[in-house]
Amino acid sequence: MKALEVHNLRKEFTRRDGRGKRRVAALKGVDFEIERGECVAILGPNGSGKSTLVRLLSTLLLPDGGDARVFGHDAFRETRVVRRLVNRVSVEASFFKKMSAVENLSYAARFYGLRPSETRDAIPEILRRVGFPADRRDEPMENLSRGMQQKVALARALLTSPILLLLDEPTTGLDPRSKQEVQQFIREVRAEHDATVLLCTHDLAEAESLADRVGILDGGALLCLEPADELKARYNAETLEEAFFAASGHAFENGEGGDHK
Amino acid sequence: MRTMSLALRHELVGLSGVIERNIYLVKRYIWWDIAFFLWTVANTLTIVFIAKGIPAVGGKIDVEKVTTILLVGAVIWAYLGIIFEILTETVAWERWEGTIEYTFMAPLSRPVHLIGMGLFAIGYGVIRAALLFGVVAAFFGLHLHNANYPAALVVLMVASISFIGIGMMTAVLPLISPEKGTQLGFVAQGLLLVVSGVYYPVSVLPGWMQALSTISPATYALRGCRAAIINGAGLSDLTTEIWALLVIGAVSVPLGLWTFRTGERYAKKHGKLKRSG
Numbered sequence: 001m002k003a004l005e006v007h008n009l010r011k012e013f014t015r016r017d018g019r020g021k022r023r024v025a026a027l028k029g030v031d032f033e034i035e036r037g038e039c040v041a042i043l044g045p046n047g048s049g050k051s052t053l054v055r056l057l058s059t060l061l062l063p064d065g066g067d068a069r070v071f072g073h074d075a076f077r078e079t080r081v082v083r084r085l086v087n088r089v090s091v092e093a094s095f096f097k098k099m100s101a102v103e104n105l106s107y108a109a110r111f112y113g114l115r116p117s118e119t120r121d122a123i124p125e126i127l128r129r130v131g132f133p134a135d136r137r138d139e140p141m142e143n144l145s146r147g148m149q150q151k152v153a154l155a156r157a158l159l160t161s162p163i164l165l166l167l168d169e170p171t172t173g174l175d176p177r178s179k180q181e182v183q184q185f186i187r188e189v190r191a192e193h194d195a196t197v198l199l200c201t202h203d204l205a206e207a208e209s210l211a212d213r214v215g216i217l218d219g220g221a222l223l224c225l226e227p228a229d230e231l232k233a234r235y236n237a238e239t240l241e242e243a244f245f246a247a248s249g250h251a252f253e254n255g256e257g258g259d260h261k
Numbered sequence: 262m263r264t265m266s267l268a269l270r271h272e273l274v275g276l277s278g279v280i281e282r283n284i285y286l287v288k289r290y291i292w293w294d295i296a297f298f299l300w301t302v303a304n305t306l307t308i309v310f311i312a313k314g315i316p317a318v319g320g321k322i323d324v325e326k327v328t329t330i331l332l333v334g335a336v337i338w339a340y341l342g343i344i345f346e347i348l349t350e351t352v353a354w355e356r357w358e359g360t361i362e363y364t365f366m367a368p369l370s371r372p373v374h375l376i377g378m379g380l381f382a383i384g385y386g387v388i389r390a391a392l393l394f395g396v397v398a399a400f401f402g403l404h405l406h407n408a409n410y411p412a413a414l415v416v417l418m419v420a421s422i423s424f425i426g427i428g429m430m431t432a433v434l435p436l437i438s439p440e441k442g443t444q445l446g447f448v449a450q451g452l453l454l455v456v457s458g459v460y461y462p463v464s465v466l467p468g469w470m471q472a473l474s475t476i477s478p479a480t481y482a483l484r485g486c487r488a489a490i491i492n493g494a495g496l497s498d499l500t501t502e503i504w505a506l507l508v509i510g511a512v513s514v515p516l517g518l519w520t521f522r523t524g525e526r527y528a529k530k531h532g533k534l535k536r537s538g
């Protein structure tokens with residue numbers, strides 16, 4: 001069974017601007033599959049539809065067409081089952097700012113059915129593993145650096161033992177050291193757990209170093225998905241950046257994805 | 262059978278998580294709670310002083326009785342406000358903190374989530390309302406020898422079911438339209454305030470407002486609590502109020518859950534849950 005099967009997935013949004021309302025396609029019929037235990041990176045510039053894809057798979061959005069299956073379960077109809085299997089780390093840490101790391105993790109774990117007797121030891125243990133300093137566990141989250149908060153976000157996602165981990169720009173905006181630590185931890189999780197990872201990023205190096213296969217998402221369309229080497233070979237490119245240029249017809253930085261006409 | 266009891270256990274653990282989180286929030290925002298409580302005390306004193314003010318300008322009333330009527334009105338209104346506020350925060354606060362997506366993607370069923378918010382709101386609201394009542398009654402030296410507090414509490418508990426149902430309906434509004442949602446919430450609360458006879462008998466209202474008062478759970482909550490506290494009415498005297506509240510509750514909770522679910526679907530269809538990142 002595939003860990004993830006996405007078939008012709010489409011999503012549009014209504015946007016209001018000076019000229020009134022119009023429909024914007026965020027995903028234009030995306031197809032791909034991920035094997036169990038695999039790490040797939042979806043590389044795309046801002047606005048290419050990465051977060052929309054992650055939100056659809058997290059049961060936070062309903063599609064306009066197509067379907068998605070997580071370990072065989074329909075992500076839009078069997079949401080209860082799918083929610084147990086999936087967790088997510090997004091670009092913004094998303095915590096109750098006045099509450100501590102331990103408090104934020106405790107209540108979140110309850111939502112996944114973990115009792116206090118189960119989290120009493122599991123929370124300190126997982127915080128230790130992500131390299132979170134023990135003496136800051138009870139401090140309000142708002143006192144912590146971005147890097148520190150992102151470690152708590154990783155801990156929150158792993159605490160519920162997801163078998164599909166969705167990472168949406170987990171290192172964007174982090175200082176280089178925190179970024180390294182988070183990436184190292186993602187490698188460890190893959191090595192030690194039976195987790196499948198979908199990593200959405202606009203960091204070319206991150207995609208190349210963490211993923212088994214790299215996909216290029218541009219303007220809501222998935223242009224290709226294969227191991228980084230093959231991708232580069234196919235476009236006769238030295239780097240992923242060149243491959244992106246060859247695949248999409250524009251440079252990586254100024255891609256505007258869904259904003260294309 | 263086993264999987265059913267496991268599922269049930271998960272839901273109960275989830276429910277305890279909703280309550281646990283709210284307790285952490287009270288703990289972390291305790292100074293806000295205290296400040297807000299003091300404000301409510303001042304507000305309630307102001308209203309209850311009206312009873313003393315009327316004879317001072319030449320009116321003739323039974324000061325002790327009017328004091329109690331106003332006090333019960335102010336306390337029940339404060340309680341209702343707390344319930345609404347907490348349920349409305351289900352969406353609004355989590356949106357502001359940025360946690361809403363994590364809560365909505367968790368395997369916690371929405372009814373359990375909302376009922377958890379409701380249970381917390383009742384517990385927290387009862388403590389606050391009891392403190393408020395105690396402080397203001399002591400301030401005015403009221404001796405309510407007749408009062409049947411257990412009966413008043415039962416009325417309040419039964420009324421809470423309806424309040425929570427209505428709270429669920431207003432809670433979902435920010436999901437549909439962030440600003441208009443909050444605005445509509447205010448309007449709904451204001452409407453309840455004016456028609457339910459918080460500070461006066463509903464009989465003084467114009468006919469159409471009286472008609473509205475019959476479907477407001479606050480009307481029965483106020484009538485029942487006043488009868489229990491002022492006249493010492495027992496549960497057997499309060500069956501009309503309790504039945505009315507049960508009927509309104511039996512309608513408003515399912516309607517509240519349905520409204521919330523519909524709003525959530527709409528938000529997921531149109532990307533209104535949150536948009537950034």
Ligand SMILES: Nc1ncnc2c1ncn2[C@@H]1O[C@H](COP(=O)(O)OP(=O)(O)O)[C@@H](O)[C@H]1O
Nearest residue numbers: 013026046047048049050051052258532536538
């Ligand atoms: N909730 C939403 N409402 C309206 N438009 C949205 C919403 N979410 C995304 N979009 C639009 O869809 C496109 C893809 O956005 P997104 O998935 O956030 O891209 P990325 O994560 O790759 O930066 C963009 O044009 C964005 O403006």
Ligand SMILES: [Mg+2]
Nearest residue numbers: 050051537538
């Ligand atoms: Mg994004």
